[in-house]
Amino acid sequence: MMPASETAYQKIRAFILQGEAVPGMQLTEEKLAEISGVSRTPVRDAVRRLENEMLVVRSASKRLSVADWSEGEVDEMFTLRAMLEAHAAARAARRIDGDALNALRGINDELKRAIKKSPPDVTAFLEANRRFHDLILECAQSPRLSKLMPALVEQPVVRRTAQQYSKTQLHQSAVDHDELVAAFAAKDADWAKSVMTSHIRRAFHSFSITATPKS
Amino acid sequence: MMPASETAYQKIRAFILQGEAVPGMQLTEEKLAEISGVSRTPVRDAVRRLENEMLVVRSASKRLSVADWSEGEVDEMFTLRAMLEAHAAARAARRIDGDALNALRGINDELKRAIKKSPPDVTAFLEANRRFHDLILECAQSPRLSKLMPALVEQPVVRRTAQQYSKTQLHQSAVDHDELVAAFAAKDADWAKSVMTSHIRRAFHSFSITATPKS
DNA sequence: CGGGGTGAATTTGTATACAATAGAAGTGCA
């Protein structure tokens, strides 16, 4: 049996991420408790965590609402993510071992298979992509970095981005990952860092182009 | 009247930072409740916050203890802090206005006065230093960055560092701050970024030299 | 018609009691 606070965390998170919740929408602990089927106590615990990931925000008078980011904030988020993930990649390049390297290759193979389908399996792509980046973070062996990253990998944005990826763009991700693996194999921290920076910044630009059609 | 969870947060934080708690020491919610004079409920709230700042850690079996950092982790902390504070300085350079600029000058004057005393007033120095950096962070206008920074500015380390500063080193901090203000006045983001990077990295090295005497 | 204030209703904050779980300490058996 999963702890109630964990249940609440996952349910509320899913509620926000799977688009049932509108950005800016007000949330009450009571409603969240109802959604997750537990009492307010573990809900408050879960909310604290979501607040740190900045998925929910607390207004001046302690009322909760679903996060809503300005264009500038999304921009900043990608910038910070690029900085930190690049740093993680550099650390990982110095520390990675053969097993992890093979694991990365395996994950990227799955990712490629998800792309090859027609239409591409975006969910599987995102899942593999997440595991790829998570494993790099793990190889970086920096508890502090691991603590910081969740606040920057906001799935709503990731999802919006990837669903609008063209097949070409999805393919480029796989190519980036291959190059990252090569950099890791060579234990070349600078190379890994550069590739990761490009990788994230490209994602940002496909996001910002498709997300603001100005139509 | 302050909320009980806030009271708990401050009391526990002080307990850890003012050295009454030994790194690695086990903490129970009960004890913490006793220390802060409130019930366990707000204590749990406070602990969540401290956990995010990585001042307390949760073992596999959910037991709490005072954080204890390896040399490598302190190293990594300074590296991340240098990256993010430098980024904050660059953003601030582009956004800062006259009022904030004057406020920074005022704070740095206080800092200089604290240094001039014999012996230097380290507490006042740290206080002014904190406010100086906080104001820059505010000028950076990045909620996400503001959320991330607290996990990197760990006072126990800051305190250890500054108390071992020589008068020369304290003075160099004031000089760095002056140069930062100059960079801000010129709205030169690159300059601000470089100065901030040096500033943090110098602090790191005075820390690592004095903290590991290897005697 | 507008402004301010009073009171009800909603929402968050706190304490306490109890449940579940992990850890420690003992106990019996080989």
Next chain:
DNA sequence: TGCACTTCTATTGTATACAAATTCACCCCG
């Protein structure tokens, strides 16, 4: 003596009841 098992204790997790604070609506008065 060493090891497994059991019981007991310490600690964390959850629910609920109630307190404090905030919001909202309404009414009264100017």
